[in-house]
Amino acid sequence: MSETKPGWRELPFGAVPYKPSLEYHTGDWGVERPEFDLDKCTRCTLCHFYCPEGAISFEAGHPEVDLRYCKGCGICANECPVGAIRMVRKE
Amino acid sequence: MSSAITLKEAVKWPDLLASGHRLCAGCAEPIIARLVLKASRGAIIATTATGCLEVATTIFPYSAWRIPWIHTAFENAAATASGIEAAWKAMRRKGRGPLAKYETLDIVAFAGDGGTYDIGLQALSGALERGHDFTYVLVDNEAYMNTGIQRSGGTPYCAWTTTSPAGTVIPGKREWKKPIDEIVIAHEIPYVATVSPAYPLDLMRKARAAFEVEGPAFIHAISPCCRGWRFPPNRTIEVARIAVETCFFPLYECRVEDGRPIYKLSPPSLAIAKKPERKKPVEEYLRIQGRFRHLFRPERREDLIERIQRWVDRRWEILLEKAGL
Amino acid sequence: MSEQRLLGLNGDEAAAYAIKQVNPDVVAAYPITPQTIIVERFSEYVADGLVDTEFIAVESEHSAMSCCIGAAAAGARAFTATAANGLALMWEMLYIAASLRLPIVMAVVNRALSAPINIHNDHSDSMGARDSGWIQIYCENSQEVYDACIEAWRIGEHLEVQLPVMVCLDGFTLSHTMENVLTLSDETVREFIGERPYIKVRGHLGEAEFRLDPEKPLTMGPLDLYDFYFEHKMHQIEAMEKALRVIPEIDEEYAEVSGRSYRLLHPYMMEDAEVALIGLGSTMGTVRHVVDRLRKRGVKAGMVKMRIFRPFPAEELLELLRGVEVVGVLDKAMSFGAPGGPLYEELKTVFYDADEKPIIVNYIYGLGGRDTPPHLIEEAFKGLLEVKRRGEAVEPLNYLGVRW
Numbered sequence: 001m002s003e004t005k006p007g008w009r010e011l012p013f014g015a016v017p018y019k020p021s022l023e024y025h026t027g028d029w030g031v032e033r034p035e036f037d038l039d040k041c042t043r044c045t046l047c048h049f050y051c052p053e054g055a056i057s058f059e060a061g062h063p064e065v066d067l068r069y070c071k072g073c074g075i076c077a078n079e080c081p082v083g084a085i086r087m088v089r090k091e
Numbered sequence: 092m093s094s095a096i097t098l099k100e101a102v103k104w105p106d107l108l109a110s111g112h113r114l115c116a117g118c119a120e121p122i123i124a125r126l127v128l129k130a131s132r133g134a135i136i137a138t139t140a141t142g143c144l145e146v147a148t149t150i151f152p153y154s155a156w157r158i159p160w161i162h163t164a165f166e167n168a169a170a171t172a173s174g175i176e177a178a179w180k181a182m183r184r185k186g187r188g189p190l191a192k193y194e195t196l197d198i199v200a201f202a203g204d205g206g207t208y209d210i211g212l213q214a215l216s217g218a219l220e221r222g223h224d225f226t227y228v229l230v231d232n233e234a235y236m237n238t239g240i241q242r243s244g245g246t247p248y249c250a251w252t253t254t255s256p257a258g259t260v261i262p263g264k265r266e267w268k269k270p271i272d273e274i275v276i277a278h279e280i281p282y283v284a285t286v287s288p289a290y291p292l293d294l295m296r297k298a299r300a301a302f303e304v305e306g307p308a309f310i311h312a313i314s315p316c317c318r319g320w321r322f323p324p325n326r327t328i329e330v331a332r333i334a335v336e337t338c339f340f341p342l343y344e345c346r347v348e349d350g351r352p353i354y355k356l357s358p359p360s361l362a363i364a365k366k367p368e369r370k371k372p373v374e375e376y377l378r379i380q381g382r383f384r385h386l387f388r389p390e391r392r393e394d395l396i397e398r399i400q401r402w403v404d405r406r407w408e409i410l411l412e413k414a415g416l
Numbered sequence: 417m418s419e420q421r422l423l424g425l426n427g428d429e430a431a432a433y434a435i436k437q438v439n440p441d442v443v444a445a446y447p448i449t450p451q452t453i454i455v456e457r458f459s460e461y462v463a464d465g466l467v468d469t470e471f472i473a474v475e476s477e478h479s480a481m482s483c484c485i486g487a488a489a490a491g492a493r494a495f496t497a498t499a500a501n502g503l504a505l506m507w508e509m510l511y512i513a514a515s516l517r518l519p520i521v522m523a524v525v526n527r528a529l530s531a532p533i534n535i536h537n538d539h540s541d542s543m544g545a546r547d548s549g550w551i552q553i554y555c556e557n558s559q560e561v562y563d564a565c566i567e568a569w570r571i572g573e574h575l576e577v578q579l580p581v582m583v584c585l586d587g588f589t590l591s592h593t594m595e596n597v598l599t600l601s602d603e604t605v606r607e608f609i610g611e612r613p614y615i616k617v618r619g620h621l622g623e624a625e626f627r628l629d630p631e632k633p634l635t636m637g638p639l640d641l642y643d644f645y646f647e648h649k650m651h652q653i654e655a656m657e658k659a660l661r662v663i664p665e666i667d668e669e670y671a672e673v674s675g676r677s678y679r680l681l682h683p684y685m686m687e688d689a690e691v692a693l694i695g696l697g698s699t700m701g702t703v704r705h706v707v708d709r710l711r712k713r714g715v716k717a718g719m720v721k722m723r724i725f726r727p728f729p730a731e732e733l734l735e736l737l738r739g740v741e742v743v744g745v746l747d748k749a750m751s752f753g754a755p756g757g758p759l760y761e762e763l764k765t766v767f768y769d770a771d772e773k774p775i776i777v778n779y780i781y782g783l784g785g786r787d788t789p790p791h792l793i794e795e796a797f798k799g800l801l802e803v804k805r806r807g808e809a810v811e812p813l814n815y816l817g818v819r820w
Contacts, residue, residue: 008647012618013578013626014517015648017635020620021111021148021155029116045102049291050328052114052121054106071116074325087325134630138486146639154620154635159628161489162637163512167482170474174442174486174494175628177470181441181492185468188441189491189614189629196630214482217475 026053030072032087036063040084047076047085096130096295104129105157112155114147117324119314119331120230121148122288124201127228127310128158130298135197136160136175140168140206143237144230166210169218169227172200176223197302198225203314204245205235208269219278219307226301226308229271232316240319244269247339248402249395250382252319257385262395267402275309276345276352282308284344284357289332293342293357300344313340321381330379335359336369337376338407343414354414364416373403417675420598427590428453430558430597431497431523431583434565436461437605440521441492444472444483448502449535450587451525455497477502481509481520488518489636491627493569493612496520499587500527503541507548513580514549515652516636517626519572519612520580522550523565526697526748527587528784536785537587539696543749543758549652551581551659552726554696558595560723561585563676566600569609570666576658578615578626586698588785600674608673656727663724680729682721683736685711689718691800692737692774694763695746696722699781699788703746706793717797722759730766737767742800742809743774746816748782756780756813777809781816792817 012018034047034056047063048056055069056076063085065076077085107128114121120143128135136159139145145162148155163171176198182188190196202211207229215227234252235241242252247268251257255264276283282304286294294312301308315330317323322330334340342357356364363369374396377383386392425433432454435443445455462471474480477498484494498506503524513520524542528534542552551571555561561583568581585591600608614625619634628636640648664679671677682700685707686692693703700721710717720736722729737743747757755761760778767773779796782788796816803809 005643006647008650011644011647011651013615013651014617014636015151015515015638015640015644015651016617016626017149017152017154017620017638018618019152019154021109021153024111024113024153026111026113045098046291048102049098049126050122050288052116052118052327053110053112054108054121054125055110058102066110069110073117073327074323075117075327078325079328136490136628136630149635149638151638151640151644152620154638156635157621157633159630159633160635161486161516161628163482163485163516164508167479167509170479170482171486171489173472173474173479174444174483174488175490176486177442177444177472177483178487178490178492178494181468181470184470185441187611189625189627193630213475214479217479220475221472 025068026071027068030070031090032072032074033067033070033090034065034076034085035088037084038062040082042082044081047080050075050079096292096299098292101129101295107131107157108148109155109157111153112148113150114143115318115324117317117327118143119288119316119327120144120232123230123294123312123314126288126291126294127199127298130295130302131197132195132302134193134195135199137199137201138162138168138171138175140202140211141165142203142206144201144203146237165206167214168200168202168206168211169214172198172225172227173218173221173223176225200225200227201230202227203236204229204231204233204243208244208271216278219275219280222306224306226310229309229311230314231311232314232319234319236316236319245271248399249386251385262385262392272311279347280307280309281305282344282346285311285340285342287313287331287335287340287342289328289335290342290359293359297344319382321384322379326379333371333376333379337371337373337403338363339373339376339403341407341410343410354410356414356416364411373400418600418604418673420600423597423599424594425558425562425597426453426592426594427558427561427585428525428592429457430562431565431585432457433599434562435495436467437602438493438566438569438609439467440469440495442470442472442484442487442494443496444474444480444487444494445496446474446477446480446498446502448499450527450591451497451499451523453591454523477505478509481506481513484520485509485513485516485518488520489516489628491612491614491629494520495522497523497525499525500529500541503545504529507545510545510548510550515648517578518580519569519578521565521568521572522580522582524582524584525587525591526584534784535587537589538783538785539748542582542584545582546726546758549579550726551579553581553583553724554722555583555585555590556698556700556721557590558597561590562597562599563670563674563678566605566608567666567670571659571663573612574662574666575613575615577655577662579655579659584697590698604673608670660727660729678723680724681732681736682723683718685718686720686736688716689740690716691742691797691804692718692720692740693744693746693793693796694720694722694759696725696759697748699746699748702788702790703793706790706797710797715797715801728762733763733766734770737774738770738772740774742803743776744796744800745776745778747778747780750780750783775803775809777803778813779816780814786817788817
């Protein structure tokens with residue numbers, strides 16, 4: 001919160017938020033991130049639904065995590081029915 | 092048709108609650124909110140009571156909501172939703188006004204147990220009595236979590252909270268969890284359902300059914316809070332599952348047909364009803380949460396654990412009776 | 417000027433009738449004496465299909481304002497009415513309605529706040545809400561109530577204002593007293609208020625009109641931390657300043673349509689007044705009558721009826737009162753522990769730095785519906801004349817009509 005913030009005349013009317021949360025990268029919150037074993041993965045898609053951030057997408061036809069938002073909670077790894085996800089320490 | 096939802100389809104639907112929100116890692120609320128919103132039929136307007144979900148998704152200048160959304164105050168999610176619904180109805184009737192073009196509009200109010208069981212009960216009851224066409228989603232993390240884990244009417248018996256701490260004399264909350272579902276069902280609204288984020292398909296189907304119903308619909312979601320319930324963040328879904336498996340939080344729907352409440356157990360709970368040996372002892376649910384730690388350490392409180400088991404068993408029996416099983 | 421119909425209406429009925437002609441999308445109200453006639457009359461209009469309004473019979477005043485906020489946020493025109501403790505119950509929502517910039521209109525039938533419980537008229541309720549960010553219009557008679565309930569929409573919805581408007585009328589004295597009211601035709605009212613306009617905002621998903629719409633989503637009511645709240649409040653402060661200019665503009669437009677000219681302040685016999693009383697509401701009618709009486713006796717008395725209390729018309733007051741020797745401020749409410757009543761404090765503040773200023777004294781009167789007949793007003797003027805004679809106020813704070 002150290003950069004210069006807009007003055008009151010520059011702010012939108014009605015205290016309406018003007019930045020999508022996608023611009024706020026929560027990916028640096030966690031110390032771990034998920035690693036997917038795509039051979040074990042059965043594409044059940046549960047990890048997509050269980051992720052609190054909605055950071056796991058199946059657009060590529062298999063799970064991919066957006067590390068800009070992953071908080072490393074580990075739910076996906078804990079829930080994967082075939083153990084295809086494990087949490088690894090981030091560098 | 093609500094039964095038409097499948098995971099394979101739903102995975103492609105957009106997330107109307109975007110990433111970048113600041114709920115705790117492992118929080119169940121965004122899981123529940125994402126799933127409910129996935130079931131939206133199209134045009135949707137949401138309101139959220141003051142609480143974790145509201146605060147962490149709209150820290151100015153950011154917002155995570157990809158739908159029209161308003162927060163007004165703590166105790167009036169149902170009243171705010173009533174106003175939105177009335178505005179839509181009026182514009183439809185007049186054939187004039189910006190919302191007049193929406194033939195169907197999903198109006199949803201999210202509120203926590205704080206904003207529902209206690210301070211929000213009046214507005215909820217009023218909205219249900221007036222029969223507004225909206226869906227109320229109770230995200231129940233069983234305490235006033237956003238203000239620092241204080242007890243609510245939804246906090247279970249013996250749970251530790253900061254205002255019902257487990258001390259040397261008093262072992263946590265003295266009162267039982269308020270039976271909010273029965274209170275809502277007593278209002279004779281068209282659709283009431285309980286959901287758990289551990290069963291996403293069940294949740295989405297019920298949310299869709301709630302949106303489709305004409306009149307008020309109520310969805311009670313168990314929302315395990317790793318901070319307030321004291322368990323590691325990766326076990327959220329596990330906790331949400333064991334709650335169902337122990338029948339602490341059974342899954343069912345209740346519709347009013349011909350003036351009568353018709354209860355229907357959902358598959359995870361129905362499976363237990365059919366094979367009672369599947370029912371896990373409530374201890375398995377209590378053990379994995381630090382807020383019940385004092386029931387086991389320094390000494391095992393058999394008397395309290397038994398009381399909780401009896402409460403679970405009795406409510407389960409009553410539910411089975413109501414469901415005609 | 418359009419064709420008008422004379423009706424016998426009490427204050428409540430005048431409000432209800434005006435709102436019927438406005439035909440808002442939503443009316444959400446909870447009954448409380450002496451506002452009940454507004455709700456009842458409006459319910460009859462609904463039951464007879466005379467309006468298209470969705471009437472929400474809410475379960476409390478807090479929900480009444482909450483419903484209005486939800487409705488207005490959804491782009492609708494929303495109205496409610498209340499009094500005293502009803503207004504007090506919706507207190508947090510008043511601030512929220514104003515800071516969410518929703519042009520809701522509400523009739524407040526002024527009644528004393530409990531305890532002890534008292535259903536009669538004073539201004540403690542709306543005065544207690546003067547910080548909330550609502551525009552406040554005070555009415556002297558049913559005609560003013562009718563006209564204000566129509567103008568309020570244009571004032572609040574003006575793109576430079578976008579604030580909720582409170583139309584205040586004295587409980588029982590005004591609300592339940594039948595008077596002659598000249599009413600406009602339905603079409604004239606419809607034409608005057610037009611359709612509700614919306615401000616364009618830059619939201620987080622792009623530009624949108626300031627309302628909830630599935631096609632152009634935006635977020636209303638976010639969490640502000642200490643880094644933005646102050647700036648957002650500046651927006652409200654600026655809107656109130658603009659309202660001071662906008663209200664007379666709307667008044668002028670309304671005068672063309674109705675033949676009735678309203679201003680922020682209504683002076684009477686002020687051109688050469690040496691002593692004057694200033695106040696709000698129906699009592700100013702009594703004051704006018706007493707001014708006439710005194711003038712016949714050669715006293716250079718005058719009065720100023722304040723029609724708009726929020727925003728506070730400081731400049732106009734300075735202009736109007738600077739040459740007067742003694743001004744008595746009539747306050748029908750008291751701020752316990754304060755140096756005086758609300759209007760008194762604000763007027764003194766306005767004059768503090770003026771080079772030319774009257775001696776200003778305060779008369780607290782009418783609390784809990786204490787009748788204020790002409791002889792009490794004469795007493796007040798007598799007091800002002802005594803102050804004029806002495807050249808100073810011995811007792812700045814006076815209580816008119818209480819038994820010692």
